[in-house]
Amino acid sequence: MKAIETHGLTKDYGKLKAVNGLDLKVNEGSIYGFLGPNGAGKSTTINMLMGFIRPTEGTATIMGYDISSRHNEISNITGYLPERPAFYENMTGFKNMSYFGKLLKVPDLQPRIAELIKTVGLEGRENDRVRTYSHGMRQRLGIAISLLGNPKLLILDEPTTGLDPQGSHDIRKIIKELKNDKVTIFLSSHILHEVQEICDEVGIIKNGRLIVEKPMDNFLRSTGGNLHMIEIIAPNMDASYSGIAGNISGVQKVTVDDGRMSVMMERPEIAEEINIALIGAGCRVRSITEVKPTLEDAFLKVVSEEHAEV
Numbered sequence: 001m002k003a004i005e006t007h008g009l010t011k012d013y014g015k016l017k018a019v020n021g022l023d024l025k026v027n028e029g030s031i032y033g034f035l036g037p038n039g040a041g042k043s044t045t046i047n048m049l050m051g052f053i054r055p056t057e058g059t060a061t062i063m064g065y066d067i068s069s070r071h072n073e074i075s076n077i078t079g080y081l082p083e084r085p086a087f088y089e090n091m092t093g094f095k096n097m098s099y100f101g102k103l104l105k106v107p108d109l110q111p112r113i114a115e116l117i118k119t120v121g122l123e124g125r126e127n128d129r130v131r132t133y134s135h136g137m138r139q140r141l142g143i144a145i146s147l148l149g150n151p152k153l154l155i156l157d158e159p160t161t162g163l164d165p166q167g168s169h170d171i172r173k174i175i176k177e178l179k180n181d182k183v184t185i186f187l188s189s190h191i192l193h194e195v196q197e198i199c200d201e202v203g204i205i206k207n208g209r210l211i212v213e214k215p216m217d218n219f220l221r222s223t224g225g226n227l228h229m230i231e232i233i234a235p236n237m238d239a240s241y242s243g244i245a246g247n248i249s250g251v252q253k254v255t256v257d258d259g260r261m262s263v264m265m266e267r268p269e270i271a272e273e274i275n276i277a278l279i280g281a282g283c284r285v286r287s288i289t290e291v292k293p294t295l296e297d298a299f300l301k302v303v304s305e306e307h308a309e310v
């Protein structure tokens with residue numbers, strides 16, 4: 001069973017197809033990064049999954065439950081953090097949690113709240129009114145509330161946007177710990193280095209259509225043309241060594257710039273041959289580092305292409 005599965009999910013706003021025939025598959029236990037340019041249809045998709053708006057066409061299930069008919073079951077197993085969470089501003093963080101916890105009929109509510117306040121790092125501020133909270137504290141409270149019911153699936157709409165480095169780091173840590181507890185996490189974000197760090201699957205939507213859905217590693221490798229890249233540093237590195245590396249079988253491209261050689265090659269083991277050849281030719285190799293493709297590069301590449309990949 002998939003944690004989330006959609007078939008032809010579509011939302012029209014007049015002539016605009018905000019979401020257009022979306023077929024998503026989110027594996028249970030994964031951290032799935034749902035990406036796309038502004039206006040691509042991410043929030044509209046999330047709003048349909050959460051039952052806030054009705055699809056124009058198509059179907060979707062969450063943990064096997066149909067979103068159009070099994071809303072109660074879905075609410076019981078899904079936690080949700082909206083892009084801008086709303087609270088009772090004049091109540092304390094603790095009281096807000098109590099209120100939502102009672103709505104969800106959370107058993108042993110008081111100890112559960114205390115535990116979550118600790119998890120999200122709000123200790124010491126839980127008895128202050130929410131209107132005095134910073135943006136980061138509001139996000140922390142929103143995450144704590146979304147976790148009240150011990151969800152199996154957590155849907156987070158841009159959870160770290162606008163947070164300071166410590167806040168983003170803490171939230172990434174919470175997300176990774178939830179994965180260890182087998183919670184599936186579906187998050188939308190524009191902060192691609194964070195998505196690369198924590199997500200193991202990636203789906204990219206553009207103009208309402210899914211253009212990529214892959215395990216993160218596969219996606220990063222596929223957009224790099226399945227090549228591996230290394231960077232070699234040597235104090236006496238210069239262009240005369242390019243031919244030495246370039247002659248080795250499986251090396252696709254060599255550039256030398258500012259005392260650094262960059263090599264694109266077909267297999268990672270070729271690095272050892274390059275090292276031996278360079279040293280044999282008098283190059284004083286100091287370091288060889290694997291350069292990982294970035295999600296940002298891969299994302300920009302696929303969204304600038306017109307064709308759909310899936």
Ligand SMILES: Nc1ncnc2c1ncn2[C@@H]1O[C@H](COP(=O)(O)OP(=O)(O)OP(=O)(O)O)[C@@H](O)[C@H]1O
Pocket residue numbers: 013016018036037038039040041042043044045
């Ligand atoms: N209630 C609405 N009425 C009309 N059009 C809407 C409505 N809600 C969203 N749209 C349009 O649907 C498209 C998708 O919007 P959506 O908010 O889902 O994008 P998004 O991917 O979440 O964008 P962002 O990254 O900017 O948050 C946009 O063109 C938006 O203007």
